[in-house]
Amino acid sequence: MSEKKKSFGTVFKEALFDNNPVLGQLLGMCSTLAVTTSVVNSIGMGVATTAVLFFSNIFISLLRNFIPKEVRIASYIVIISGFVTAVQFLMQAYVEDLYESLGLFIPLIVVNCIILGRAEAFASKNNVAASALDGLVMGIGYTVALIVLGTVREIIGNGSFLGYKLFGESFEPVTMVSQAPGAFIILGCLIALMNFMLSRKKSKEAKKQ
Amino acid sequence: MKDILILMLTAVLIENYIFSRFLGICPFLGVSEKPDTALGMGFAVMFVMTLSSAATYAVYEYVLVRFDLEYLETIAFILIIATLVQFIEMFLKRFIPSLYGALGIYLPLITTNCAVLGAVLLNVDNGYNFVESIAFGFSSALGFTLAIVIFAGVRMRVSLAEPPKAFKGTPIALVTAGLIAMAFSGFSGMKF
Numbered sequence: 001m002s003e004k005k006k007s008f009g010t011v012f013k014e015a016l017f018d019n020n021p022v023l024g025q026l027l028g029m030c031s032t033l034a035v036t037t038s039v040v041n042s043i044g045m046g047v048a049t050t051a052v053l054f055f056s057n058i059f060i061s062l063l064r065n066f067i068p069k070e071v072r073i074a075s076y077i078v079i080i081s082g083f084v085t086a087v088q089f090l091m092q093a094y095v096e097d098l099y100e101s102l103g104l105f106i107p108l109i110v111v112n113c114i115i116l117g118r119a120e121a122f123a124s125k126n127n128v129a130a131s132a133l134d135g136l137v138m139g140i141g142y143t144v145a146l147i148v149l150g151t152v153r154e155i156i157g158n159g160s161f162l163g164y165k166l167f168g169e170s171f172e173p174v175t176m177v178s179q180a181p182g183a184f185i186i187l188g189c190l191i192a193l194m195n196f197m198l199s200r201k202k203s204k205e206a207k208k209q
Numbered sequence: 210m211k212d213i214l215i216l217m218l219t220a221v222l223i224e225n226y227i228f229s230r231f232l233g234i235c236p237f238l239g240v241s242e243k244p245d246t247a248l249g250m251g252f253a254v255m256f257v258m259t260l261s262s263a264a265t266y267a268v269y270e271y272v273l274v275r276f277d278l279e280y281l282e283t284i285a286f287i288l289i290i291a292t293l294v295q296f297i298e299m300f301l302k303r304f305i306p307s308l309y310g311a312l313g314i315y316l317p318l319i320t321t322n323c324a325v326l327g328a329v330l331l332n333v334d335n336g337y338n339f340v341e342s343i344a345f346g347f348s349s350a351l352g353f354t355l356a357i358v359i360f361a362g363v364r365m366r367v368s369l370a371e372p373p374k375a376f377k378g379t380p381i382a383l384v385t386a387g388l389i390a391m392a393f394s395g396f397s398g399m400k401f
Contacts, residue, residue, distance in 0.1 A: 026379060029238065030323045034231035074291060081284040089280070107283045107330055111323040113235060180229050181391040188376070188383030196375035 011133070015141035022145035023194045027113045031105045032146060033183040039162050042150030043143070044098040048091065048106060050139025052083045053115050057135030059083075060123040067124075076119045081110045114142060152186055153177050216341060217348035223397055226324060226349050227356040228390040233324030237357055238382060240315070242368075247361035251354025253315040255347060257297065258325050261290050262346030265329040266339050286329050291320045324353055360389060 021027045028049075035045040059079050060067075067075045088106045091099040099106065109115065118138055123131040155161055157178030159171045176182050226232050233254070240250045265286050273279050298316045301309035319325060328349050332342040363385055372381045 026238065027235075029234040030231050033234060074288075077287055077291065078284060081287050085280065085283050088283070104327060104330060104334070108232075108323045108327055110283055110287055111326050176391070179394065180231070181387045181394060183231070184383045184387030184390055188380040188387065191383065192373075192375040192380035195377075195380065199375070 008133075012137055012140075015137040016144060017194075018198065019141075020145055020194070021114045021138055021142045022149075023191055025117075026191075027117055028142060031108065031112060032149065033180075033187060034105055035102055036146055036150040036153055036183065037178050038154045038158070039147060039150045040098070041101055042146040044091075044095070045102055045105065046139070046143025046146045048087050048102075049109055049112060049114070049142055050136065052080065052087055052109055053118060053139045053142075054132060054135040055083050056080045056115060057118060057123040057131040058128055060119045061126060061128045061131035064124050072124065073116075073120070076116060076124075077110065080115055080119070084109045114138065149187060149190060152190070153182060156186075157182060213341065213344050217344055217351075220345055220348040221352040221355065222393070223399060224352075225356055225393055225396075226327075226353040227360075227386075228393040229397070230327070232327040233322055233353055236315075236318060236322055236324075237353075237360065237386075238379065240318075241357050241361040241364055241382075243365070244358055244361040247357045248354070249311055250315045250318075251350070251357055253312040253319060254322065254324060254353055255350035256312070257290070257294060257316070257319050258328050258350040259343060259347045260297070261293050261325055261329055262332055262342045263339070264289055264293055266332065266337075266342045269333055282330070282333060283326075287326060290325050290329070294320050324349070356389075356393075360386060363389065 015021075018024060022029070022032050031045055031049070035041045056076075056079055060076055063075075063079075084107060087109070088099075091102075091106060118134060122134045126134070151161065155166065156174050157176070159165060159167050159173040174182075177186065220226075224230055227234065227237050236250055236254075241247050268285060268289060269279075269282065273282060273285060278285075294316055298309075301312065301316075328346050332345060335345075337345055364382060367381060367385055376384070
């Protein structure tokens with residue numbers, strides 16, 4: 001990412017597809033698997049993580065010249081957990097249902113590898129505007145992956161989308177999909193689909209040349 | 210005593226850390242290529258999780274609650290875990306070099322392992338006392354070790370097979386994990 005002046009579009013596309021935090025880099029798996037039982041939960045978790053990522057990237061970028069190299073990881077963790085605590089209280093105050101259903105995984109945003117990873121790899125080396133953009137784009141990439149997984153699991157596992165029933169009475173939902181085994185299997189299939197599309201794109205480009 | 214045993218059995222089998230709580234998935238996928246390394250990681254997690262359950266209980270009960278600072282729990286706990294891991298690393302390097310050689314490379318990874326932070330937060334959420342906290346920390350880590358060792362064993366066999374090209378690597382590992390999770394969900398029928 002050192003070469004500057006990549007257009008916003010390319011950066012955005014990279015975060016969504018080639019370099020997607022969940023489907024490409026396999027970061028933040030715990031929360032991905034745990035909260036994607038429904039679309040609403042996925043959106044909530046995605047927005048919360050994006051907010052933390054955005055603000056912690058800005059802060060770490062602002063402080064990048066003041067934090068001594070030896071204690072940088074510890075400092076990043078303190079900054080991140082400060083924002084996570086703030087998000088946790090905001091959610092408890094305004095969206096309590098969502099707070100209850102995400103439960104333990106809101107404080108666990110602290111140890112989500114995406115956030116520490118972006119802090120170390122990007123925000124500690126770049127200026128504030130670029131870091132803010134990076135946080136936002138990576139957060140959106142994470143959210144999109146979560147929503148895709150949540151949509152598939154909610155439709156198959158519960159027969160609904162955003163809480164609305166999609167099928168008639170006779171539909172028998174495959175509950176296994178909304179439980180633990182389904183999370184692993186569906187995510188595996190999604191990553192495989194992603195690999196398949198990327199390799200097809202590559203072979204098409206090779207043919208063009 | 211009976212309660213403690215039930216709590217431990219539940220944490221190991223029924224609410225297994227990997228297969229039903231989804232905590233510690235990163236090391237579960239990352240260091241499960243061979244059963245030996247998986248076992249090493251498992252022991253390191255057991256060590257850190259038992260000690261940090263004890264340490265965070267003391268800090269929560271005698272510092273945070275006393276001064277009405279419960280809202281700082283996330284920050285306090287992650288700092289305690291980070292320092293504890295550093296101390297354990299230094300202690301082992303100085304006094305038990307053989308154990309350090311075996312666990313050394315896994316220890317730094319554990320700081321950002323959501324399994325440990327998850328366990329200490331669950332201790333507080335469930336209102337466990339000192340003994341229960343330690344029992345829960347230890348047995349959750351035992352469940353984690355059991356899961357990661359079983360998975361590493363299965364993964365060695367899977368690596369010899371030939372899945373479709375797109376499924377190579379992580380996707381097939383995730384599907385394998387899903388099948389083991391299905392087997393583990395059989396334990397959820399156990400009632401005490």
